[in-house]
Each structure stands twice: as C-alpha cells, then as structure tokens.
Amino acid sequence: MKQLIKLNINNIDYEVSVNDNDLLVDVIRRRIGLTGTKKGCGEGSCGTCTVLIDGKRALACLTLAMSCQEKKVLTIEGMEKNGELHPIQEAFVEKGAIQCGFCTPGMVLSAKALLDQNPKPSVEEIKYGMSGNLCRCTGYVKIVEAIESAAKTMAAPKQGRK
Ligand code: FES
Numbered sequence: 001m002k003q004l005i006k007l008n009i010n011n012i013d014y015e016v017s018v019n020d021n022d023l024l025v026d027v028i029r030r031r032i033g034l035t036g037t038k039k040g041c042g043e044g045s046c047g048t049c050t051v052l053i054d055g056k057r058a059l060a061c062l063t064l065a066m067s068c069q070e071k072k073v074l075t076i077e078g079m080e081k082n083g084e085l086h087p088i089q090e091a092f093v094e095k096g097a098i099q100c101g102f103c104t105p106g107m108v109l110s111a112k113a114l115l116d117q118n119p120k121p122s123v124e125e126i127k128y129g130m131s132g133n134l135c136r137c138t139g140y141v142k143i144v145e146a147i148e149s150a151a152k153t154m155a156a157p158k159q160g161r162k
C-alpha cells in the first residue's frame with residue numbers, strides 16, 4: 001500500500017508516495033530524479049549507492065525509503081555549494097581518481113563520512129574507511145591520494161580556498 005512520506009534530501013524537503021518496500025536508491029533516482037546516486041550490484045556489495053543518512057554512510061540499495069523519514073539524506077548532488085565543488089570532489093578531479101565515474105559518487109560520500117569522523121586519516125585508515133566501495137576501472141592509488149589531498153585542503157585555514 002502506498003503512503004505519502006516526507007524525505008529531506010540535500011536540505012530540500014520532498015513529499016513522495018512510496019510502497020513499504022521501495023528502496024531509497026530507487027526513490028532517489030526514479031521518483032526524485034537525483035541520478036547521481038548509482039545502483040550497481042543492488043545487493044550491498046559494491047558501495048556505488050552510498051549516501052549519508054544523518055551524516056553516516058548508508059547503502060541506499062539496502063535502505064527502505066520509508067525508514068528515512070525525519071532524517072537528513074545527503075547525496076552527491078548536495079556536495080557542491082553555490083556552484084563550487086566540495087574539496088573532496090576537487091581532489092578526485094585533480095588527482096585523476098575518476099575513470100568511468102560510476103563508483104565516484106559513492107566514493108566521495110564515503111570519503112566525506114571518513115574525513116568528518118577522522119580529519120587526518122593515515123593511508124591505512126583511508127583504505128579501511130573506503131573498503132566498502134569498489135572501483136572496477138583501476139587501482140585505488142589515486143583514490144587514496146585524492147582523499148589524502150582533500151584532508152590537507154580541508155584542514156587548511158578556510159581563507160584563500162574554496
Ligand atoms: S548498489 Fe548498493 S552496494 Fe551495490
């Protein structure tokens with residue numbers, strides 16, 4: 001049976017009619033039209049569907065949309081502010097950490113959750129923190145480098161940087 005629910009996504013309130021078993025990834029992509037969140041395996045293995053729910057990493061392919069009422073969902077579309085990329089996004093571009101880009105939205109959101117919790121992670125901590133996100137295109141060296149670079153940028157005084 002369909003129910004009208006309220007979802008807060010990227011600080012915007014949406015009202016959507018959903019079934020009890022509708023998945024967050026499908027509601028975000030098909031109903032709300034935010035297609036930056038990707039659906040890869042659809043079974044919790046690849047991390048492409050990663051979003052943040054109340055600041056914590058979540059797999060949108062394993063999350064019921066219904067369970068996200070009264071919570072704040074952040075998708076890749078919410079990372080840029082006033083037309084400027086988030087430092088993590090900039091670092092991914094600058095370090096060449098994006099190939100096909102399919103895994104990138106989930107990578108960026110996992111990196112945000114990691115750096116919000118641990119602003120100065122070691123390489124091992126970055127690897128561990130990103131271990132739920134798979135990239136099929138290449139190795140992970142550039143992704144780790146991008147996150148290290150973003151951590152430095154985010155730790156720097158805000159003056160003079162975006
Ligand atoms: S699509 Fe959700 S983990 Fe792969």
Ligand code: FES
Pocket residue numbers: 097098099100101102103104134135136137
């Ligand atoms: S950039 Fe292609 S899967 Fe990661």
